[in-house]
Amino acid sequence: MRDRLVAAFVSLTAVVLTLFVGVRAYTTAELVEAQETTSLARTAEAAATLLTHLETERETVTPAVLADLARPGEHLRYVPADGDSVTSAAEPASSAAEQLTVSRPVAGGGTVTLSRDPAVVDERVSDVLLPLVVLGIALVLLAGAAGVLAAARLSRPFRELAAAATMVGRGRFDVEVPHYDVPEAEAIGSALRRSARDLDALVRREREFAVSASHELRTPVTALRLEIEDVASWPQTPPDVAEELSRALAELDRLSATITSLLGGARGLRLGDAVEINLVPLVEDAVRPYRATSRRRPIDLDAPPVVAVRLPHEPIAQILDALVGNAVRHGAGTVTVSVAGRGEYAEVRVADEGLRPSGTATVRQPVPGRDGETVATAVRVAEALGGRLRLTEDRCTTFSLVLPTANGRST
Known part of the structure; x- marks a missing residue:
């Protein structure tokens, strides 16, 4: 019973936490992605402003300049209105569909495109979700410990009732059965107390019957034996009749022994003994x-x-x-x-x-x-x-x- 209660408690907690963490992870991932998109847009706007200033000052835009504008995990591409495109570094390994990308116009007809590696976004999502996962595991372990304590508390009345029932089965009808706050346990305890009282009364009646039966059976057998012995010893009794009476005495002795054996066996098999x-x-x-x-x-x-x-x-x-x-x-x-x-x-x-x-x-x-x-x-x-x-x-x-x-x- 305890194992099933603990398993049910832990399983229920795990299911609830899994649903919670799953929903939380989904919403968190969307929130982080939205935040990253906003951050990327601001960075792209800042880069477009700087590149507009450089174009106005007639300064050359080089990969080193773009590399200074990009952060780790970001790729910056500048396409001027008349000229070749310039990039901050080599093309990322991930496909364009996987990258988080934002483009902004630059004065003079050019565009600047800022891309962020999806691994960076995933890492930040993981950083946000890691405390939730750790908290979930801790809650599952805590639920297991609480389940063990709750199962021990809930199963204790039934263990005590099982022990009391065992004692009653061995003839200990005076066993004390405690009262419990759990209705089901109290119902079993009440039935066990009634059963113990009924069995005690039954055993007492059986003992009284055995004593009475012993007296009622042995007294007439003894009286009959004395009468037969008396008749067999009469001088008037023929020898063949005396012989038959002696055999009858042997049968009476066997009957008396059988009565003693049966009553003794009944006494021995009584639970109360x-x-x-x-x-x-x-x-x-x-x-x-x-x-x-x-x-x-x-x-x-x-x-x-x-x-x-x-x-x-x-x-x-x-x-x-x-x-x-x-x-x-x-x-x-x-x-x-x-x-x-x-x-x-x-x-x-x-x-x-x-x-x-x-x-x-x-x-x-x-x-x-x-x-x-x-x-x-x-x-x-x-x-x-x-x-x-x-x-x-x-x-x-x-x-x-x-x-x-x-x-x-x-x-």
Whole structure:
């Protein structure tokens, strides 16, 4: 925006100055030419008067006499009534049509013609126009500087609004949005403040719903489990019925675990739960249990001390566990986990020495020979966080998880 404002400001100034200088140059050239013509006529009249005096005194008119009457860049020709013409110097290189010429009669029937080289006139026009050109260039430069300052001032509200919108997108609904004198910026700020309030209320209602749902779902499941356990433990219950009840208990446990997972995942993905965290300890936590249980599969970790992201904790841990577990269980050779901060985003790469599945360019669908459903779920979680999870084009199987950093934007 700033570049366009500066370009528009400078372009408008340049166009106005070009028109002004063009018109001014045209009028100045005509004015200088008129002044030169007047000056030339006066000089020619003075020369005619002097030549009349010389003719009266019967003195000879020589080229030297005419040269004394002419100024630099001027050519004087005297044609007497009876005799050969006399000139002040050699004929000028320019044609007669290009020269500024004035003729005056001399007593006795002769004429004197005074010509001025057009280069002299052009030089004087240039001398007059040079200050205008310099002034125009200075004004264009001044317009550029003024354009930079004006663009910075005009774009500042929108830069601040963009930063506030980014914070709201990361779950900071308490962000302070300033008020502005610019009507358009104030309208955007008002809409952003309303959106932040609405999102804050929505997140609060969602939290209350999660707590209520957790209670409402777990309480009957727990009561039902107790009832089934009680019935299964009765002496009157036949063994085959008790066995079926035990299987039902297992299904209830699975249902309870699913409820816990769904509610926990919903809590983890809430924007309001996003906090600034160091990604490296999360990666170390994801690697540690697999190092302890999979001694035949070495795991190398390459990470700097700190890579800051502003995201919920639980879903990141879920993605990392899925990637490392997938590499350990289904990969080959050494598993290499690397973490890098790349400006506005952070990247976690999980690679093993197994060949990349052929014909698979994306992990949105289950990857053959891998924990396909788990990885596909991790893809959706990563996208919900504003990141991206993909299978790279490397020869060996390599997953790349890209997440926005604490100071960056979503990818």
